[in-house]
Amino acid sequence: MEMNMVQAINAGLHQEMGADPDVVVLGEDVGRVGGVFRVTQGLHEAFGEQRVIDTPLNESGILGTAIGMALYGLKPIPEIQFADFIYPGFDQLVSEAAKYRYRSGGEYTVPMVVRTPFGGGIKGGLYHSQSPEALFIHTAGLKVVCPSNPYDAKGLLRASINDPDPVLFFEPKRVYRAVKMDVPEGAYEVPLSQAAVVRPGADVTVIAWGAMLYEALAAAEQVAGDDGIDAEVIDPRTLWPLDLETVLTSVRKTGRLVIVHEAPRACGFGAELVSLVCEHAFVHLEAPPRRVTGFDTPFPYALEDDYLPLAHRIAPALRETVRF
Amino acid sequence: MPRARHLAAVPANERATDERERSWQRRRSPSSQSGEHPSPAPRALKLKLYRAMLLSRRLDERLMALQRQGRIGFHVGHRGEEAAIVGAAAALREQDWLVPCYREFGALLMRGAPLATYLDQMFGNEADTGHGRQMPDHFHSRAQRCLSVSAPIGTQLPHAVGLAYAARLKGNDDVALVFFGDGATSSNDFHAALNFAGVFRAPVVFACRNNGYAISLPSSRQTASDGFACKAAAYGIRGVTVDGNDVLAVHRATRAAIEAAAAGAGPTLLELVTYRLDAHSSSDDPRAYRTDAEVAEATTREPIARFQRELLASGELDAAADEALRAEVAAEVSAALDAAQARSKPALDTLFEDVYAETPWHLRDAARDAREGSAD
Numbered sequence: 031m032e033m034n035m036v037q038a039i040n041a042g043l044h045q046e047m048g049a050d051p052d053v054v055v056l057g058e059d060v061g062r063v064g065g066v067f068r069v070t071q072g073l074h075e076a077f078g079e080q081r082v083i084d085t086p087l088n089e090s091g092i093l094g095t096a097i098g099m100a101l102y103g104l105k106p107i108p109e110i111q112f113a114d115f116i117y118p119g120f121d122q123l124v125s126e127a128a129k130y131r132y133r134s135g136g137e138y139t140v141p142m143v144v145r146t147p148f149g150g151g152i153k154g155g156l157y158h159s160q161s162p163e164a165l166f167i168h169t170a171g172l173k174v175v176c177p178s179n180p181y182d183a184k185g186l187l188r189a190s191i192n193d194p195d196p197v198l199f200f201e202p203k204r205v206y207r208a209v210k211m212d213v214p215e216g217a218y219e220v221p222l223s224q225a226a227v228v229r230p231g232a233d234v235t236v237i238a239w240g241a242m243l244y245e246a247l248a249a250a251e252q253v254a255g256d257d258g259i260d261a262e263v264i265d266p267r268t269l270w271p272l273d274l275e276t277v278l279t280s281v282r283k284t285g286r287l288v289i290v291h292e293a294p295r296a297c298g299f300g301a302e303l304v305s306l307v308c309e310h311a312f313v314h315l316e317a318p319p320r321r322v323t324g325f326d327t328p329f330p331y332a333l334e335d336d337y338l339p340l341a342h343r344i345a346p347a348l349r350e351t352v353r354f
Numbered sequence: 355m356p357r358a359r360h361l362a363a364v365p366a367n368e369r370a371t372d373e374r375e376r377s378w379q380r381r382r383s384p385s386s387q388s389g390e391h392p393s394p395a396p397r398a399l400k401l402k403l404y405r406a407m408l409l410s411r412r413l414d415e416r417l418m419a420l421q422r423q424g425r426i427g428f429h430v431g432h433r434g435e436e437a438a439i440v441g442a443a444a445a446l447r448e449q450d451w452l453v454p455c456y457r458e459f460g461a462l463l464m465r466g467a468p469l470a471t472y473l474d475q476m477f478g479n480e481a482d483t484g485h486g487r488q489m490p491d492h493f494h495s496r497a498q499r500c501l502s503v504s505a506p507i508g509t510q511l512p513h514a515v516g517l518a519y520a521a522r523l524k525g526n527d528d529v530a531l532v533f534f535g536d537g538a539t540s541s542n543d544f545h546a547a548l549n550f551a552g553v554f555r556a557p558v559v560f561a562c563r564n565n566g567y568a569i570s571l572p573s574s575r576q577t578a579s580d581g582f583a584c585k586a587a588a589y590g591i592r593g594v595t596v597d598g599n600d601v602l603a604v605h606r607a608t609r610a611a612i613e614a615a616a617a618g619a620g621p622t623l624l625e626l627v628t629y630r631l632d633a634h635s636s637s638d639d640p641r642a643y644r645t646d647a648e649v650a651e652a653t654t655r656e657p658i659a660r661f662q663r664e665l666l667a668s669g670e671l672d673a674a675a676d677e678a679l680r681a682e683v684a685a686e687v688s689a690a691l692d693a694a695q696a697r698s699k700p701a702l703d704t705l706f707e708d709v710y711a712e713t714p715w716h717l718r719d720a721a722r723d724a725r726e727g728s729a730d
């Protein structure tokens with residue numbers, strides 16, 4: 031069935047909640063109105079207010095309560111209305127969710143999926159655009175997932191719900207309604223920690239996730255036509271724990287690496303990817319790895335398209351890397 | 355109903371500090387306000403509580419000494435707060451949950467945990483089910499439905515709300531009892547948790563140990579309100595002030611709050627007014643912020659001597675039995691300490707386990723490197 035990402039995640043939530051009474055959804059405006067992006071639409075009617083819980087406006091309360099539910103044995107899916115507003119609940123994720131299994135020697139676990147719309151591209155300015163994935167990748171004990179299309183979104187959601195550890199599920203809101211594709215009606219999993227080679231190629235490896243995957247693909251087409259450069263584009267899908275093997279296999283073949291992400295450059299996930307590739311495949315590199323990223327500024331409103339690492343910034347990086 | 359209190363009409367910051375100080379002084383010796391005509395507690399319960407308090411006291415004394423000798427890294431005890439901690443924990447029913455902060459080892463033991471559960475954690479030895487990952491006094495025990503202690507102040511409060519919500523959703527009548535200090539009432543999560551619990555009418559009992567201090571800060575630096583129980587009113591939940599040095603009053607008030615929660619009447623905030631006789635922890639020197647005279651005065655109201663007097667006066671305990679009980683407790687503590695001290699350090703591999711259910715490649719690599727002593 032043809033679906034966009036909002037519909038695919040919504041369908042996945044309906045399915046998982048229907049199959050397992052321990053799955054609950056909680057957050058601001060997730061109930062009657064179905065969330066500000068309508069991702070939880072219809073759940074309230076289908077499963078009632080006890081399982082689709084409109085909460086007071088407090089992210090620490092949402093995440094802390096969800097942790098308590100998970101400790102009891104439920105599978106909560108808290109929604110943070112925008113990733114930009116996750117910081118009031120940061121402590122609960124970093125100090126509590128991430129460390130509960132470790133500090134209790136596995137006696138207690140926190141199987142929850144924190145869903146949150148993420149990234150720029152909707153003219154949201156400083157506070158409706160951020161990509162904070164690196165903060166959570168840096169925190170041992172959390173998993174970080176970022177689907178780029180409706181099919182992966184539904185399959186990764188199921189895998190995340192079934193995962194015994196806390197998962198940050200970043201939903202690229204620029205993709206929400208922009209991409210449609212065939213999504214199976216039945217339940218299926220896209221396994222965590224498995225990257226996808228979205229465009230096979232021989233000359234340079236490009237890693238991009240979320241909305242930037244489409245920019246990387248556009249840049250790849252551009253340089254294929256203009257310069258005869260054959261780029262291989264990889265979507266990690268799960269950012270952490272990373273499927274490093276797929277990345278290394280590609281870099282060993284191409285000898286070149288370009289990483290694209292919306293988040294600021296300094297200490298972004300790109301920095302970690304470059305380090306890992308240098309540590310594991312240095313002798314295969316023919317050129318210095320490159321990063322095409324957001325700037326080390328807050329996320330701007332009027333100049334959003336100048337901030338984002340769009341195709342017109344990626345293509346020159348691909349050319350320069352290949353010609354190095 | 356929330357206990358109504360008249361808040362001063364003048365803005366709190368304009369109230370004279372010494373008046374507030376006086377009000378806090380008064381609060382340190384409150385009359386018991388819970389259970390107007392309590393039915394007498396059975397002797398067996400009293401002796402159980404008394405023994406548990408003696409056990410806590412003995413452990414505190416021995417652990418603080420061991421810390422001074424460098425045998426354990428740290429201790430944060432509850433000397434003077436035994437009635438509040440043991441009394442509240444004793445009110446829990448089998449199915450209820452204990453959500454502790456770092457000062458409630460006595461509650462864990464009251465729930466029936468073997469001494470080893472606590473002491474193996476104190477020594478961070480190979481038998482510690484947390485594999486020595488946390489510093490001392492950061493215990494957990496699923497067998498006693500006791501969650502895991504963490505250091506950030508206040509974060510455990512919303513967990514209690516989530517547990518309680520989940521229990522009710524599953525059709526169970528479990529109640530969550532969460533402990534915290536007066537300092538924690540200033541944390542974000544205190545507000546979040548009481549607010550969520552109020553809106554959800556979650557079966558939670560919030561037990562605030564008002565021990566007079568948060569490290570060096572007196573309670574008057576945490577709030578301009580008249581105590582902490584009154585904060586419940588703003589969340590639409592019950593607030594009760596209890597003499598936290600009266601173990602039977604604490605037990606009664608907590609039991610009432612648990613029963614109300616289990617019956618669907620929502621959460622209660624208990625303010626257990628007590629006093630921290632020791633330093634904040636083994637790392638603190640309280641002479642910088644309070645006088646010996648103040649501590650001496652508080653010592654006259656400390657809960658164990660008080661309960662002892664009551665039990666001796668009522669004839670429920672005689673001096674010889676008291677003596678024997680104390681000796682028995684001391685021997686039990688010694689034996690358990692010897693056993694915990696004798697155990698070895700956790701294995702190196704445990705450093706890399708339990709980060710996730712399945713250990714991913716980067717941690718397997720790190721474990722291998724650590725085993726082989728590789729530089730990276």
Ligand SMILES: Cc1ncc(C[n+]2csc(CCOP(=O)(O)OP(=O)(O)O)c2C)c(N)n1
Pocket residue numbers: 457505506507534535536537538539563565567568569630634
């Ligand atoms: C978020 C946070 N800030 C600061 C600290 C350092 N700290 C540890 S205990 C403490 C005082 C806590 O006082 P209170 O809540 O009254 O509990 P008590 O120690 O008196 O039992 C502080 C400031 C901490 N653990 N967590």
